[in-house]
Amino acid sequence: VEGFGFTSEVTVRFAETDAQGVAHHSVYLVWFEQTRVEYLARFDGGYPALQAEGIEALTLETYVRHLLPARFPDRLRISCRCRDLRGARFRYEYAVERGDELLAEGWTTHACVNAQTFQPTRVPSWLATSIATAEGPEPSASSS
Amino acid sequence: VEGFGFTSEVTVRFAETDAQGVAHHSVYLVWFEQTRVEYLARFDGGYPALQAEGIEALTLETYVRHLLPARFPDRLRISCRCRDLRGARFRYEYAVERGDELLAEGWTTHACVNAQTFQPTRVPSWLATSIATAEGPEPSASSS
Amino acid sequence: VEGFGFTSEVTVRFAETDAQGVAHHSVYLVWFEQTRVEYLARFDGGYPALQAEGIEALTLETYVRHLLPARFPDRLRISCRCRDLRGARFRYEYAVERGDELLAEGWTTHACVNAQTFQPTRVPSWLATSIATAEGPEPSASSS
């Protein structure tokens, strides 16, 4: 798939399969999260650095579309990109591939909150800048 | 919430919490599945009866929106209804409540498949009829 | 099985099965924990009351022996008893049954710790007394 600047790898664990013989659909959200953590780990300390500032990132929405099943012990490639970072909120988009097959795609939305009060707080500028640099300008629908 | 004909209950397990002190967002998909199983268990043998016919129900899409966190050991009420049953496909909608607070809502889409070939197969008529009876006529936008 | 004063029930979730078609062996530890929570819930507020005192119970050791597999959607009976409560430490023993079949048995050991420092702290007397009352005198090897 195109348009993703970051890719991680995950191997389907036996414990992640179910009695249909495939990776259980809830596990994709765990893989997405693991990919977000690795995505952020490239920037100034990543998620632990956020936590050290007293900030947690909540998950507001999750969406996954399954096209083909993943099986034990498939080696998967999970691509992600960060979009729509505004104030406290941001959005990730994902693609899950095995070789050249697209198994699933999805997106999640998040908000940074104060870890004590769970009140929304802006994404720290060091992180917003890092992500903007990594992702580059968003595609414009009016480009000619 | 209104418009749900079936409600199940689940208690947040300690193992389902994460280091934010709340139920991990991936667990809601497990609770939704458990609610579907209980929803179907009212009808002629339910999910095991489907499996006995050589049919599995795949999960095609999942969507969850989180409004408030759930904590250990909250007692939650999960409502669900089945919609849009056509051919091999159907859709469930969910609401997760604690007391009178709406914690999350979501929907999932599914397809019945042959358990051997994973090819789509119609929802068996005994199940389609049972669900139609349980859910009643779908709300019509043009009713006067 | 005999000698257990407390029994809980759990239904095998589809998400808890693996590609062998049985409940994954790691899930038994989650069921044991859930049973401990319900065991304690009978006493003065249970585990949340412990947490309200700034105490957490750590798991030090776990042991499970599997005799027969559990399958979706088996209804299981999990019995547990608390033993060897001394100072900060205590031990639980478990049996997992389906009808009159013993599927698994196990034990876990625990220590109460200060939730901030993770240093050992005595089991609160209200809880020690409640457990002692519930379990009665331990069988004595020298009884005649």
Add this chain to the structure above:
Amino acid sequence: VEGFGFTSEVTVRFAETDAQGVAHHSVYLVWFEQTRVEYLARFDGGYPALQAEGIEALTLETYVRHLLPARFPDRLRISCRCRDLRGARFRYEYAVERGDELLAEGWTTHACVNAQTFQPTRVPSWLATSIATAEGPEPSASSS
């Protein structure tokens, strides 16, 4: 730790933590399994090759001793060795380390079974030979 010929690495996932802020104790069994899979993957196709012969490896017993908690996003080293391979049965031993700290240790016992009948079947000779070669002679108590 000494005496382990195979070491794998795992990063604690956020979803694997619990409200105590540490990796949940049930997750160690998933890490052990993942380590066994990687241990076997060195030999002639590993676990998938076993499955292709119609053989599954059941888990009979699990034991874990926890010394220190693991936290997100710790990078852990999991060592394992295979012992006591006789007929259908074998045993794995594990150590979980973070840097030079021993966080946990444990062991599991297993039996090969026919995937259809779940009846015990000898560990295939190609695998027994590979393991014996990898592990070398077991330490003898009577060596002088």
